[in-house]
Amino acid sequence: MTETAYTPRNRTQLAARIAQDIPEGWYVNLGIGIPTLVADHVPPAREVIFHAENGVLGIGPAPDAAAVDPWLINAGKQYVSLRPGGSFMHHADSFTIIRGGHLNLCILGAYEVAENGDIANWATSADDAAPAVGGAMDLAAGAQRLWIAMEHTTKDGRPRLVRQCSYPLTARAAVSRVYTNLAVLDVTPGGFRVRDMVPGLTLAALQALTDAEIAMAD
Amino acid sequence: MIDKFVNSVASALAGIQDGSTILLGGFGAVGQANQLIEGLVEAGVRDLTVVANNAGFGTAGLAHLLRAGRVRRLICSFPRIPGSTVFETLYRDGKIELELVPQGTLAERMRAAGAGIPAFYTATSAGTLLAEGKESREINGRTYVLEHALHGDVALVEAWRADRWGNLTYRASGRNFNPVVAMAARLTIVQTQHVAELGTLDPESIATPGIYVNRVVHLPHGDPVL
Numbered sequence: 001m002t003e004t005a006y007t008p009r010n011r012t013q014l015a016a017r018i019a020q021d022i023p024e025g026w027y028v029n030l031g032i033g034i035p036t037l038v039a040d041h042v043p044p045a046r047e048v049i050f051h052a053e054n055g056v057l058g059i060g061p062a063p064d065a066a067a068v069d070p071w072l073i074n075a076g077k078q079y080v081s082l083r084p085g086g087s088f089m090h091h092a093d094s095f096t097i098i099r100g101g102h103l104n105l106c107i108l109g110a111y112e113v114a115e116n117g118d119i120a121n122w123a124t125s126a127d128d129a130a131p132a133v134g135g136a137m138d139l140a141a142g143a144q145r146l147w148i149a150m151e152h153t154t155k156d157g158r159p160r161l162v163r164q165c166s167y168p169l170t171a172r173a174a175v176s177r178v179y180t181n182l183a184v185l186d187v188t189p190g191g192f193r194v195r196d197m198v199p200g201l202t203l204a205a206l207q208a209l210t211d212a213e214i215a216m217a218d
Numbered sequence: 219m220i221d222k223f224v225n226s227v228a229s230a231l232a233g234i235q236d237g238s239t240i241l242l243g244g245f246g247a248v249g250q251a252n253q254l255i256e257g258l259v260e261a262g263v264r265d266l267t268v269v270a271n272n273a274g275f276g277t278a279g280l281a282h283l284l285r286a287g288r289v290r291r292l293i294c295s296f297p298r299i300p301g302s303t304v305f306e307t308l309y310r311d312g313k314i315e316l317e318l319v320p321q322g323t324l325a326e327r328m329r330a331a332g333a334g335i336p337a338f339y340t341a342t343s344a345g346t347l348l349a350e351g352k353e354s355r356e357i358n359g360r361t362y363v364l365e366h367a368l369h370g371d372v373a374l375v376e377a378w379r380a381d382r383w384g385n386l387t388y389r390a391s392g393r394n395f396n397p398v399v400a401m402a403a404r405l406t407i408v409q410t411q412h413v414a415e416l417g418t419l420d421p422e423s424i425a426t427p428g429i430y431v432n433r434v435v436h437l438p439h440g441d442p443v444l
Contacts, residue, residue, distance in 0.1 A: 053321060054245040054394050070248075070441035071390040077246040077300070077444060088390060090397040090425065091245070091271075092329035095322030099342060126347060130306045131318050134296040137348065138322030141341040172345040 006200030008181040031108035058086025099142040106143035115212040120167035140171035152180035159211040193217040227257035241370035242270040243396030252279035273297040273305035295321035327368035332401030370403035380410035384431025
């Protein structure tokens with residue numbers, strides 16, 4: 001076995017890679033963590049409209065300390081700004097946007113994604129100390145597309161792209177694409193298909209870090 | 219003359235019984251009627267079922283109500299308090315019941331209660347632990363879970379402006395669950411930052427019409443602090 005030289009994407013590079021694939025005009029909800037960073041990498045001239053569960057549509061960049069409106073936060077409870085054209089709605093209407101299939105895209109983090117598109121991202125066991133789900137199940141079930149941003153493996157090297165999720169599910173067969181620090185993979189009826197990998201990485205090396213079977217996309 | 223304003227927190231909360239189900243607006247630190255919740259602590263009501271998105275924020279309001287042991291059951295999507303373990307401790311010690319509900323299902327169950335809809339089907343949570351024990355059904359090839367309306371005895375709302383008919387506006391993301399809880403309870407009590415003369419609120423901007431509101435108290439407590 002030959003060692004291949006490659007550099008995994010860091011969080012910023014991963015967010016930038018995802019941002020490349022979001023076309024103008026899409027309505028997008030970003031989960032907490034790496035997904036939130038994606039907004040910073042969409043050029044301002046490309047009009048992508050970001051939504052937050054707590055009733056904000058048209059989120060702009062994070063405000064300077066002097067420009068903070070203490071009444072304007074996102075679902076991660078961070079201060080945000082509203083861009084011209086933005087709007088507010090109450091929670092039932094905000095989740096009408098989510099559950100009614102109106103979002104073109106949602107990007108979430110995950111613990112595991114299975115080859116059939118199952119996602120596990122809210123609990124690490126069935127008897128969590130104090131479970132919390134937030135809007136994850138609504139977003140996963142409701143958005144037109146669900147993309148996942150995550151590390152390809154856990155810190156101790158366990159694959160996160162699996163044949164079957166071991167953690168409690170957030171939704172079944174919901175994920176359409178996974179962006180990891182190593183590769184971009186589509187979820188297809190035939191399983192994971194690799195769209196691209198970081199330079200220097202081989203399919204065999206990627207497979208060694210993946211529980212599910214993977215193949216190159218056509 | 220209709221005048222829903224009352225002069226004090228105590229009179230706003232008058233008549234709330236032990237064992238009530240209390241619906242709370244608010245998301246994180248923004249838009250939660252903390253002064254009214256503090257009033258509940260002071261009033262001494264107990265054995266409450268509280269419906270809220272989070273388990274409070276900071277140490278006041280819902281976090282205080284929990285700490286004081288007044289809540290028997292929390293219906294919640296994200297029972298966390300940043301920087302606090304009040305809820306986790308109560309839960310671990312078996313001193314509080316938790317009904318964990320996806321955030322959109324929580325909002326829709328209250329909207330349904332307000333709209334006279336006893337139950338509805340949703341794709342959210344289908345095939346997950348949170349759907350266990352619930353009726354589910356396939357419609358057009360997809361599995362949906364039956365969820366029931368969630369009614370409150372009392373709703374506590376924080377508004378930005380209110381007039382004497384109880385018409386309300388909100389500020390920015392302070393709207394959140396407030397209009398939803400306002401329509402889902404038999405007794406809706408509002409604390410407002412500002413008072414508006416009747417007729418001065420733009421009818422196009424009233425997010426909660428006064429028909430949903432029973433009592434209003436003016437509590438200009440300032441901005442939320444994260």
